[in-house]
Amino acid sequence: MPDDTGAHRAIADSAGATPAHRRGPLRPKRLQSVRNRVSGAGLARLFQAGDAAGLVLASLIASQFMALPEVMWLGAPALALVLLVATGAYSMNTRERLRRRLGRLLIAAAAAGGGAGTVCGLIDPTFPAIGCAAWVAAASMALFATHGIWMLVLRRLRAIGQLTPNLIIVGGTAAAQRLIRRALKTRDVNILGVFDDRRERVGPEVCGVPVLGKTADLIDHRILPYVDRIVITVPPKASARIAQLLERLAPIPNPISLLLDGEDEESEAKAVGRIADFDLMHVAGASERSGYLLAKRVLDLTLSVAGLIILAPLMAAVAIAIRLDSPGPIFFRQRRHGYMNEEFLVWKFRSMRTEATDHKAARQVTANDDRITRVGKFIRKTSLDELPQILNIITGEMSIVGPRPHAIGMLSGGAEASKLVETYAHRHRIKPGLTGWAAVNGSRGPVDTPEDVRRRVALDLEYVERQSFWLDVSIILRTAPCLLGDSGAVR
Template identity: 80%
Template sequence: MADDSGAHRARPDTEATGAARRGPFRPERLQPVRSRISGSGLARLFQAGDALALILASWIAGAAMSLPPVMWLGAPMLALVLLVATGAYSMNMRERLRRRFGRLLIAAGAAGGGAGAVCGLLDPTFPAIACATWAAAAAAALMFTHMAWGAVLGRLRARGLLTPNLVVVGGTPAAQRLIRRALRTRDVNILGVFDDRRDRVGPDVHGVPVLGKTADLIDHRILPFVDRIVITVPPRAGPRIAQLLERLAPVPNPISLLLDEDDEDAQSRAMGRIADFDLMHVSGATERSGYLLAKRILDLALSLGALVALAPVMAAVAFAIKLDSPGPVFFRQKRHGLMNEEITVWKFRSMRTEASDHRAARQVTADDDRVTRVGRFIRRTSLDELPQLFNIVTGEMSVVGPRPHAIGMLSGGAEASKLVETYAHRHRIKPGLTGWAAVNGSRGPVDTAADVRRRVALDLEYVERRSFWLDLSIILRTAPCLLGDSGAVR
């Protein structure tokens, strides 16, 4: 009994130590960047919900008295314009409810009054009470929807799916002010600080742990959970800024500068905008929520459709593998996903089980003795990649994107990720089942440093150019490339 009691007494101290090491912003469960929700996309969803609520309000008001089309259609459109113009969809956690609901009342009243004025000009007998009825119904509808939006936002923030995760490079006064403000407002999560002067900065900055030097950030395991890296430096430290950017060149995460301004107002405005990433943008993709939504819909439609249509083929491949050689049907390998996240990629096993190469230490060659008879066929036809459709369904991969390479993959005896400084920039987007490199002749093993550089160059070209229409073009070109590429080693 005494031993058990002592164990229970020690546990809170251990938990407290762990909590201090994690810092005040660290959620209970870190969510990778790919799982997070776009604030702008969520705002558009809220706008669509408000539009439906306003149309319903028009229907209710129209049931009480006859309303012309200007009130049915014009008033809801005007109300939405006013809501957008007044920042109703900024999702600011610091805004008071009184001010938020005041904005809704003003938008509903102004929209009803404006549409009513137009109706009065068209029909002098139009009753003013109709405007008041519509405005009251619209205000009630908007208050209901925005209370619902507030509850949704609260749950998403609590789960770590919406609040931006940042790491700070430089324990400067600007970083300290940023952390103090974040502690007060909770509009961003600052997961850690990296500073080359750790002996002067100390183990933490206002409770946020100092996780290491700038060089430690490049391969740090926290990167897959970081939305943005913020460099905080004095504005006159030009050489220092250039040095930091050069050191962080291999990092896939977007980077912004937060200058340590002497002007307090300018500093306050910059910190107030940080939750929307409205800082001096330096590197990294600026994502478009509309494109990302369309891409995800395309991914789900194609992957789920392919799983249904190709189920007999996949079953036949699995049966042939079991007949051909002993061992599991599937081969699982750790590879890099979005923002260097480690993901488990699925393939049909094409090698003898005892010869399976989980780290890609040896690239596949022609007549490779490790590859089975069935393996040669499914590699040549790319049927071995079909299980990756499950990775697409779960959101770890996309149909189109840079092909995921094995972690620590060797090429010509050297680690591929060390051969090109910007290698990790290909991880700024989700890896794909097919991609720009594949349809331009770079598919299969990369045996030399030149092969790696060409693959990375093509991947980065796609990262910069990507669009929904380019994705469709790559998908349409994939089958002809596979059929016409019989000479490629796979």
Template identity: 55%
Template sequence: MQRVLLEPALTGPAQAPKRAADRRGPFRPRRLVSTRARLRGPLVAHMFQAGDVVAVLAADLAARALAPPQAAQAPFFAAPLALVAGLALFRAYGFGRRESLPIHLGRLAVGACVAAAVTALALYPFVGRAGFQAALAAWFPISLAALAGLHCVWWFCVRRWREDGRLTPNIVVVGATGAAARLIAAGLKRREVNILGVFDDRAARAPGQVHGVPVLGDTEALVGHRIMPYVDRIVITVPSRARTRVGQLIERLAVLPNEIALLLDGQDPAYEAAAISRVADVPLARICGHSTNDVRAVVKRTQDLALGALALALAAPVMALIALAVRLDSPGPAMFRQRRHGFNNEEIVVWKFRSMRVETADATASRQVCVGDDRVTRVGRFIRRTSLDELPQLINVLTGEMSLVGPRPHAVGMRTGDVQSAKLVAEYAHRHRMKPGLTGWAAINGSRGPVDTPELVRRRVALDIEYIERQSFWLDLYIMAMTLPCLVGDRQAVR
């Protein structure tokens, strides 16, 4: 998990230390956690529910073992389901920021008691009084104790994750308007979202801060700001009557991989209040950008962990031989590290086997590999041609920085000719709306190796965006299955 201290990043004269600290704003997160490592509230709630189900079923088995022979069996089957439903009904998975542990446990106890009462009323006519009392006496105390212990753990986990910045969404606001002021005021009151800063193209006329949240510059500063890999959402709050300005802002910000939402100033107050209340949880009026599908994200991460661990175990002997060959072939370390763009433009360190001589290594890919490149060693030519140099990136997959399948990560500052590749295609950053992959849709469709012409850059980006729009579990399996045949049959790609 990569973190960065939140410091001001503005052009202009240096500020005094106190002034610099003030520019962090009233939300003042000590650290910024990348969106890749961020936990989403609904997904965490589902994880807690799954844990509760396991605990209740375990309590159910224990209660059956302890129950007297005359105890009815029906409550043991129905009560666990009713219990979890009762907890959800009484918002025992809400974990409000201001909710203390005793209040949370009280909410848990009320939900459990209501669930037990409903179960009793529903099943009593069928099992009789004696059998039902014996069943409840054995089951309810065990289940309640197990759930209370678990929810103490859940409560402290949520508290720690909030302190670490992993559970509170980060947003920036575009437009120092009345709607922005009301949004920030609501955020200060509820503390369920971190508003890191305000950006406004009319910065010369904008105030220096809005309710203490600093105005950090115009949209040009926003596009290149180093906190953007840590921002979940950009909220545009310009006046609703300024349609031309809204369109220009959306067009300008659409180059970013971040999700962009619209909260126009001057709309119906009731609609605005409802939108502001949802800003930390769901998109307002999502215009563009990455929108997370929690189920798909969990499935993909499970796929990465299971298959990635298996692949690393199987590849370990081969990797050891490659490392030895690299060391014997030319002086220097066996491994090469390079900073590349990851999810949401986050900079990650990617591992590879070294394929070039140490003195000619190019960490920024300012000169892409060409046919007969004299920088590449003898072993390097083989491992690059077969993509064996990429095997250490299985470590990046297991640490969560990369995925098995996704757009290939490009070096930070990579150039195509004399121009940065990112500047050749307006949608270039859209390929960062998903974690980079060890292999990908572009790789099995002929776009493999250097992208040393603008046409190759455009084709690579188009294929990457096509994959992001189509991504599924089965498509990932297909791409992985086709990777090896494509590598074996690819005699033209320069690597």
């Protein structure tokens, strides 16, 4: 078995191994994969929860000086949160001045306190105005404190590359140059490189950012797992060119946005500013649903940790059986594609003879395959060989539900599976899973023919489009019955 210790780290290092003068001025020293980066929308919800707690605490403090009715206790904090969201207090805009932010918080607290106080006055004419003033003062101080903490957290996350968006630009146009110059000034986005089919005319760099190749070179580029968004910069009248670029970039799983060149200065400035806040015109790619992703991650951790504890005796028994059955390691590790084409090491119990191990999936498993050991036949038939992937779920490389991760370069019918379907990589717009929509709908095990690959990809993309928390629960509940009733499947 080849030495693959630290392989995942090596992939990240290789993406950052370019000489400093070729990295450009906007590329961080250490790239963070999209999977490991912080969700801006999820972070905003966390900040909102913190503000809610702060406002409730403010009500408690104010009530120590004056009795507050329930309308002030509950209504004022809720109204303040609504006003903060409506006025964009959680946009994480790095360009907003401190004075303006503090003014926004003060206005939200005053408006919420005044509104709730008015209702209290209508209900009880004897309600003193000083009660409203006490709440506004306490709420303002609470919001100043929480947002001061949020600003420090944001600054730290941006400094270590966990939050600042990583962009790739397609098209070395004047709009691209203005975007790069603005990024150099504000540092609110990282621009990793430029791709342009007119490389000879554009030159080796655009405003210091290296030109990494032509559009076709972007399809399989190793930089993709670290890219949050691809921005196409083209003249607005070049509709044919836009359509051509979108067609060429169709196999890429990363989100794609348009920045039209030639707009008036004010409109373009607003569009460029929205890039850093991930609010540009969305063209292709998965849209972030932070609430669902958080619930999915909680479900993954809960079930995987519980499963690891409950199944530990069974996994130990399988490990002993493998050791007694044939010489070689207990585990089999294989590099596979994950979220946004990121390469990672998947863990399985070894089911093949060591000398016949197939790390590149060059040969699909067949019935009565002579490479499979006696124990291997049983654990593959029952899918027990997949149990070590619980570790991949805990580390965040996989999820319980998602498209099954395929080996890199896997062959099907003599052809590379990823080349048989143009939208194959779209299945990587979400994390791979231990089970999935394809598995519970009959597409399980090897994909021996191009038709098998197309059906598997079609089912995976159907899940990508339909994914929801309750669909995940449904798939989990259907997995065991499907496995037990799938005795004819080759595994």
